[in-house]
Amino acid sequence: xxxEINPSYEYDSQLLxxxxxxxxxxxxxxxxxxxxxxxNRIKTRYKxxxxxxxxxxxxxxxxxxxLTIAFSQLFRFNLPNYAIYILSGLxxxxxxxxxxxxxxxxxxxxxxxxxxxxxxxxIFAVAVVGNGLVNYLLALIPLGLIMLVMHQPFSTALITLPxxxxxxxxFTLGLSLLVSTVAVFVVDFVYIFNVLLxxxxxxxxxxxxxxxxxxxxxxxxxxxxxxxxxxxxxTLIYNANMPDPRLWGLTFIMSLxxxxxxxxxxxxxxxxxxxxx
Amino acid sequence: MNLPIGSDPAQIMDASAPIIQLTNVGxxxxxxxxxxxxxxxxxxxxxxxxxxxxxxWALQNxxxxxxxxxxxxxxxxxxxxxxTLLKVVSRVLRPTRGRVRLRGKVAPLLELGAGFDFExxxxxxxxxNGAILGFSKREMEQRVDRIVxxxxxxxxxxxxxxxYSSGMVARLGFAVATDERxxxxxxxxxxxxxxxxxxxxxxxxxxxxxxxxxxxxxVTHDISRVESLCERAIFLSHxxxxxxxxxxxxxxxxxGRIHQQxxxxxxxxxxxxxxxxxxxxxxxxTQVEFLDENRQPKNIFQTGxxxxxxxxxxxxxxxxxxxxxxxxxxxxxxxxxxPNTQFAGLDLGCVNGKGWVLYEVERLPLLExxxxxxxxxxxxxDNEMFDYHxxxxxxxxxxxxxxxxxKYGMISLHGKWKCYY
Numbered sequence: 001x002x003x004e005i006n007p008s009y010e011y012d013s014q015l016l017x018x019x020x021x022x023x024x025x026x027x028x029x030x031x032x033x034x035x036x037x038x039x040n041r042i043k044t045r046y047k048x049x050x051x052x053x054x055x056x057x058x059x060x061x062x063x064x065x066x067l068t069i070a071f072s073q074l075f076r077f078n079l080p081n082y083a084i085y086i087l088s089g090l091x092x093x094x095x096x097x098x099x100x101x102x103x104x105x106x107x108x109x110x111x112x113x114x115x116x117x118x119x120x121x122x123i124f125a126v127a128v129v130g131n132g133l134v135n136y137l138l139a140l141i142p143l144g145l146i147m148l149v150m151h152q153p154f155s156t157a158l159i160t161l162p163x164x165x166x167x168x169x170x171f172t173l174g175l176s177l178l179v180s181t182v183a184v185f186v187v188d189f190v191y192i193f194n195v196l197l198x199x200x201x202x203x204x205x206x207x208x209x210x211x212x213x214x215x216x217x218x219x220x221x222x223x224x225x226x227x228x229x230x231x232x233x234x235t236l237i238y239n240a241n242m243p244d245p246r247l248w249g250l251t252f253i254m255s256l257x258x259x260x261x262x263x264x265x266x267x268x269x270x271x272x273x274x275x276x277x
Numbered sequence: 278m279n280l281p282i283g284s285d286p287a288q289i290m291d292a293s294a295p296i297i298q299l300t301n302v303g304x305x306x307x308x309x310x311x312x313x314x315x316x317x318x319x320x321x322x323x324x325x326x327x328x329x330x331x332x333x334w335a336l337q338n339x340x341x342x343x344x345x346x347x348x349x350x351x352x353x354x355x356x357x358x359x360x361t362l363l364k365v366v367s368r369v370l371r372p373t374r375g376r377v378r379l380r381g382k383v384a385p386l387l388e389l390g391a392g393f394d395f396e397x398x399x400x401x402x403x404x405x406n407g408a409i410l411g412f413s414k415r416e417m418e419q420r421v422d423r424i425v426x427x428x429x430x431x432x433x434x435x436x437x438x439x440x441y442s443s444g445m446v447a448r449l450g451f452a453v454a455t456d457e458r459x460x461x462x463x464x465x466x467x468x469x470x471x472x473x474x475x476x477x478x479x480x481x482x483x484x485x486x487x488x489x490x491x492x493x494x495x496v497t498h499d500i501s502r503v504e505s506l507c508e509r510a511i512f513l514s515h516x517x518x519x520x521x522x523x524x525x526x527x528x529x530x531x532x533g534r535i536h537q538q539x540x541x542x543x544x545x546x547x548x549x550x551x552x553x554x555x556x557x558x559x560x561x562x563t564q565v566e567f568l569d570e571n572r573q574p575k576n577i578f579q580t581g582x583x584x585x586x587x588x589x590x591x592x593x594x595x596x597x598x599x600x601x602x603x604x605x606x607x608x609x610x611x612x613x614x615x616p617n618t619q620f621a622g623l624d625l626g627c628v629n630g631k632g633w634v635l636y637e638v639e640r641l642p643l644l645e646x647x648x649x650x651x652x653x654x655x656x657x658x659d660n661e662m663f664d665y666h667x668x669x670x671x672x673x674x675x676x677x678x679x680x681x682x683x684k685y686g687m688i689s690l691h692g693k694w695k696c697y698y
Binding site: 012013016030036037043044113272275 | 367377405414
């Protein structure tokens with residue numbers, strides 16, 4: 001009996017690298033699975049509907065239409081091209097909130113796979129954010145159409161939009177990892193976080209301009225990290241300007257720190273997930 | 278291949294180091310001692326440091342070396358930690374304590390088709406499942422045709438998985454998991470995937486792997502399989518290794534433990550059960566026991582053993598020539614025999630007060646199985662029933678290590694074969 005042992009498959013539970021590093025290595029090893037998880041989610045989502053991908057495009061258009069009519073008539077904000085203001089904010093918000101919710105769901109409710117077979121545990125959260133990214137990119141098409149129709153200028157600064165999306169994705173992933181860790185240990189947290197999210201929505205200038213907030217409250221409301229991230233997108237898309245380097249720096253560092261904290265917390269608790277029954 | 282007892286397999290096997298090595302492995306599960314309903318309460322308790330976790334060790338002090346090419350059995354009752362042990366080896370769980378070392382690719386046959394998405398086609402699921410098992414897209418591209426062929430799903434492979442029968446899904450899962458020969462194969466229960474033909478092919482495939490040097494870790498309740506397939510085994514109970522070594526010996530230890538428990542259970546059943554009983558109780562049957570040759574009560578026999586039934590009675594008034602009888606039923610309902618004192622030509626005369634009768638069998642002809650016994654006492658003319666206990670007493674017959682090797686049917690006729698040339 002000979003045994004040709006493939007050295008790459010050696011496993012020693014005591015010689016594993018730090019969980020945070022190990023998880024990164026494993027995630028890279030399973031990159032094909034990550035790609036499939038993102039692709040399959042999109043496939044299954046649209047496979048059984050007649051209009052398919054069209055819904056992704058149509059949905060934000062209809063939403064914007066309703067909100068634009070409602071708010072521009074109700075509040076009469078002094079915002080030209082309000083539709084573009086609101087749509088750029090909504091797409092931003094949808095990406096953020098849906099990714100976090102999906103991440104919690106897949107980890108809390110879909111954890112059975114993690115208890116049955118080995119896969120890197122961060123893979124679902126990363127796949128969910130990847131999936132959100134794809135949806136976001138698709139939704140940029142109707143936004144572009146509306147911008148064309150409303151004669152909104154396309155600034156050259158828009159070439160930095162991918163960077164802004166990356167910063168947002170980092171922040172979203174970091175927070176997703178953080179809240180899913182909590183959600184695994186406290187099941188009720190899923191519901192509590194949903195309430196928090198709807199409050200957060202109104203604390204972020206998505207449907208209203210920041211200028212309507214009284215000056216005295218401005219420092220307080222500026223503690224909201226999403227506000228700065230959104231400013232990045234508003235500046236690029238709505239104001240057709242290049243954001244201030246300080247805004248770039250602030251949002252990047254904020255997102256990076258969130259991601260690192262989320263990653264460390266998640267991976268340090270990762271082995272405990274499977275111990276819970 | 279049976280290793281001599283007590284030999285060190287490392288000296289016989291070609292591989293110098295164990296392919297699976299567990300050193301002092303322990304796994305501790307944590308369960309919140311009570312469900313904490315809300316975050317608010319959780320926070321309150323966290324501040325008061327009242328969150329107490331019940332911990333329990335699903336595995337403790339597990340030392341285990343499995344060598345290349347071995348078929349290694351893991352047996353034990355439910356909840357003994359067998360699944361946890363497999364999870365540790367398949368990397369799902371990192372041990373709380375101790376060390377797990379593997380020197381080869383592990384293919385777990387625990388979760389066939391893990392992560393299958395029923396909206397996707399069979400082909401897409403092959404890639405998905407393969408990726409979950411840790412194979413790259415490129416590797417899967419080379420294998421997909423072979424997998425489809427082995428699963429016998431050529432005509433359905435581009436249809437969504439939700440249109441498959443459960444057998445087809447299982448076949449696909451098995452085909453993906455076993456397409457490449459792994460160094461370590463983990464099998465939880467002997468596979469019963471698909472139809473008989475596919476079961477045969479999957480069994481053949483596993484045997485092929487084994488002959489090519491794959492190490493197999495087998496968990497099963499089918500004890501005879503462990504004896505016939507494994508060289509070595511462990512017996513787990515309450516998370517600890519009770520016995521380890523030669524498979525036949527470990528199985529014996531395990532069976533010994535089970536029989537002890539069953540004997541206990543049969544005895545308890547007998548005493549607790551509300552008897553189905555009729556008769557006017559002029560003579561009352563007060564106790565029924567099965568005995569061995571030393572007149573010791575016993576409920577587990579082997580084919581060919583001495584067997585006796587003792588019926589204790591109390592006659593509350595003088596009764597002339599009562600007849601004591603018994604009947605043996607197989608667990609499946611077949612009535613095997615119904616001897617009584619009258620058929621045996623025994624007239625007991627006038628009976629009063631306490632006494633007992635004994636029915637003796639020098640060599641029990643019954644084969645392996647559970648048997649139920651009725652006892653009765655009635656008058657000579659059989660038109661007055663004093664006491665009848667219907668199938669209220671159980672005994673079990675094992676063929677384990679008996680002199681009788683017969684295994685078909687219910688009885689051994691103790692016949693002899695002769696051969697003339």
